[in-house]
Amino acid sequence: MTPFELVEPHTLREAAGLLASAEVRPLAGGTAVMLMMKMGVLRPARLVSLRAVEKRYSEIAAAGGELRIGALATLSALERSPLVARAAPVIAQTLRMLANVRVRNVATVGGHLAHADPHMDLPPVLIALGARVSIIDPAGGRTLPLGELYTGYLETTLGRNELVAEVTVPAQGSRRAAYLKCTTRSADDWPALGVAVVLEADGALVRDARVVISAATDTPTRLAAAENALRGARVDEAVLRRAGDAAASEAAVIGDQHGSAAYKRELLRVCLARAVRAVLDEQ
Ligand SMILES: Cc1cc2nc3c(=O)[nH]c(=O)nc-3n(C[C@H](O)[C@H](O)[C@H](O)COP(=O)(O)OP(=O)(O)OC[C@H]3O[C@@H](n4cnc5c(N)ncnc54)[C@H](O)[C@@H]3O)c2cc1C
Known part of the structure; x- marks a missing residue:
């Protein structure tokens, strides 16, 4: 690891003021920063620790x-x-x-x-x-x-x-949620796909739905077509299949060492259905 200076301001605003150059990085828990520095992908001249802020x-x-x-x-x-x-x-x-x-x-x-x-x-x-x-x-x-x-x-x-x-x-009111982390190796591995589902439902009737996926895409991505397939529907196998197909076609899925794009699209079909069922079963 290359040498660096460590500063520890006492307010968050002061910390923000110390970040003017690209050579300076904020340090919070350090679990990602330290790994990146040890690997040599990050070589800051100065770290601004946030540990002593308000x-x-x-x-x-x-x-x-x-x-x-x-x-x-x-x-x-x-x-x-x-x-x-x-x-x-x-x-x-x-x-x-x-x-x-x-x-x-x-x-x-x-x-x-x-x-x-x-x-x-x-x-x-x-x-x-x-x-x-x-x-x-x-x-x-x-x-x-x-x-x-x-x-x-x-x-x-x-x-x-x-x-x-x-x-x-925000307050969730009657909304219920589930998150499915789909790993393709050990259970504590990084996910090949993450699926978060938040539903407002009356029994099997979905009044409102939010679906967000991660890991299979470059950024966490909300899936509007899958949400539309669920919204207003009484959930059964056919509705879940339609929502899964909509999700798999709209998401810009990328392949990596956790699985090919085609495999992750199939995972998405399966995991979205499981996440919706998990929310509905919890009511
Ligand atoms: C062994 C291991 C296993 C892991 N497994 C998982 C896992 O299963 N799932 C998962 O989700 N994550 C996992 N992680 C990642 C972990 O969640 C992140 O490393 C951690 O949340 C980063 O938080 P931190 O406070 O340590 O950030 P830091 O390492 O301090 O900072 C991370 C980045 O954010 C910047 N930063 C820090 N604080 C701020 C701020 N307030 N404002 C703006 N920028 C800031 C830093 O400059 C740096 O770029 C794993 C990490 C390790 C080391």
């Missing part, structure tokens, strides 16, 4: 069913939070399948979302739940739907001196 950015709060998650909250804190378990249990369920407890104890929500590896588990879930992300810069900030953060493989709309500050998950 405590409120590590907090998880709930009001009226809406969750506010600070960017420095660890994945373990999220997994164990009773507020999260009540407002959006699918988040805690997803985290139990994510990496291992050592990674979750240090990895942060902000680092997880900013890293933009399409194999990450939380982005499709949070996008399907309608999450918004707040971004801070030295002068102010902006808020956008989480799905709009991602532009490509490891690429986001974050400017050089912008940092993820907070994620907001």
Whole structure:
């Protein structure tokens, strides 16, 4: 690893102000940064640690069913939070399948979302739940739907001196959710496909649907045609087949070491149906 300087500002805005050059990178839990530095794909001259910023950015709060998650909250804190378990249990369920407890104890929500590896588990879930992300810069900030953060493989709309500050998950009301992580090797491997489904349903009748996939595509992707096939339908085998076919034709699936594009399209047909059934069975 090449030598680097480490600075530890006391506010998130100050941290954003220190990120002016391409040689400087923010450091949160460090689980991705350190791996990239050890592999030599990242050689920053300076790391700006976020560990000493205001405590409120590590907090998880709930009001009226809406969750506010600070960017420095660890994945373990999220997994164990009773507020999260009540407002959006699918988040805690997803985290139990994510990496291992050592990674979750240090990895942060902000680092997880900013890293933009399409194999990450939380982005499709949070996008399907309608999450918004707040971004801070030295002068102010902006808020956008989480799905709009991602532009490509490891690429986001974050400017050089912008940092993820907070994620907001709206109240889910009667909506229910499921996430299926489809691995093709060991169960704790990176997924070949992730499928998040959020439904508002009355028995088998789907009133509204959100479907977001990851891992098989360059960015977490919402599947509008699959959602349309489910919305207003009473779910049976034929509806699930139509939704699966719609998903497989609309998604820009890419092949990699986890499976060919054709194989992942077939996985998508099968896993989408299973995820929809998982939500409906839970009602
Ligand atoms: C062994 C192992 C197994 C894993 N398995 C899984 C898995 O099964 N599923 C899964 O989803 N993930 C998995 N991961 C990835 C893990 O989720 C990420 O490494 C982690 O979430 C990144 O968070 P971090 O806080 O450590 O980020 P860091 O490593 O500190 O940062 C990651 C990136 O985000 C930037 N950054 C950090 N914080 C911010 C911020 N607030 N604003 C803007 N940019 C920021 C950094 O500069 C860097 O580019 C695994 C990782 C490891 C090491």
